[in-house]
Amino acid sequence: MATKTHEFADAASLAQNLADAVASVLKVAIAERGTATIAVSGGSTPKRFFQSLSAHKLDWSKVTVTLVDERFVPADNPRSNHLLVAENLLQGEAAIARFLPLYHKAANADEAAKLASHGIASLPAPFDVVILGMGNDGHTASFFPGGDRLEEALSSDTPRGVITMEAEGAGETRLTLTFSSLQDAHFLVLHIEGQAKKDTLENALADGDEKDMPVRAVLRRAATPVDIYWAP
Numbered sequence: 001m002a003t004k005t006h007e008f009a010d011a012a013s014l015a016q017n018l019a020d021a022v023a024s025v026l027k028v029a030i031a032e033r034g035t036a037t038i039a040v041s042g043g044s045t046p047k048r049f050f051q052s053l054s055a056h057k058l059d060w061s062k063v064t065v066t067l068v069d070e071r072f073v074p075a076d077n078p079r080s081n082h083l084l085v086a087e088n089l090l091q092g093e094a095a096i097a098r099f100l101p102l103y104h105k106a107a108n109a110d111e112a113a114k115l116a117s118h119g120i121a122s123l124p125a126p127f128d129v130v131i132l133g134m135g136n137d138g139h140t141a142s143f144f145p146g147g148d149r150l151e152e153a154l155s156s157d158t159p160r161g162v163i164t165m166e167a168e169g170a171g172e173t174r175l176t177l178t179f180s181s182l183q184d185a186h187f188l189v190l191h192i193e194g195q196a197k198k199d200t201l202e203n204a205l206a207d208g209d210e211k212d213m214p215v216r217a218v219l220r221r222a223a224t225p226v227d228i229y230w231a232p
């Protein structure tokens with residue numbers, strides 16, 4: 001279990017420091033490869049970080065932004081992670097970045113997941129940056145406890161790509177990157193805030209089954225050491 005924790009006095013300084021670190025990784029990727037990729041999570045936590053990152057001066061025309069997971073809803077739905085990213089990250093300097101959606105207007109979520117997988121497969125692997133969040137139930141991405149395809153999503157044998165996930169705590173049907181898609185990112189971040197999430201993390205770092213707290217799969221088995229960013 002390789003993790004490094006970065007604690008900050010408040011959310012604003014976390015957002016600025018994480019944005020600085022991510023921008024540095026993206027710049028190196030662009031310098032070395034001519035392109036850069038970042039997969040981000042939704043939820044309420046990352047909004048300030050997105051806004052800080054969007055102000056960074058780098059060649060955003062060389063950056064592809066995608067999602068770690070998405071609700072199976074169109075981008076005009078208030079629950080859409082695409083909408084959250086469009087309104088908070090794809091602004092300012094970052095407005096010209098390419099966005100690769102997971103949601104597609106398809107007959108069903110499985111068809112949308114297949115289309116999303118094709119899109120992800122078109123990107124160089126591994127991701128340069130993956131930003132994960134965590135729920136107080138120990139989910140990350142859309143790896144929810146009790147998820148109908150949780151075992152498949154977490155299996156190292158499941159190829160890179162996007163699969164659907166149904167779970168009691170998930171609300172709509174989800175589209176999620178598989179564990180193998182995100183676990184070897186060059187910069188793998190778990191961004192959490194508040195004491196409740198810190199307590200949940202301590203629980204996740206203790207013994208227990210991955211199925212009960214799926215974030216354990218990332219904390220225990222990710223090829224890349226996880227950088228945990230936390231503020232009260």
Ligand SMILES: O=C(O)[C@H](O)[C@@H](O)[C@H](O)[C@H](O)COP(=O)(O)O
Pocket residue numbers: 041042043044045046068069070071081132133134135139140141142
């Ligand atoms: O689509 C989502 O909601 C996210 O990908 C999800 O995994 C999120 O990171 C956690 O649920 C934490 O959400 P909060 O930041 O709102 O606590």
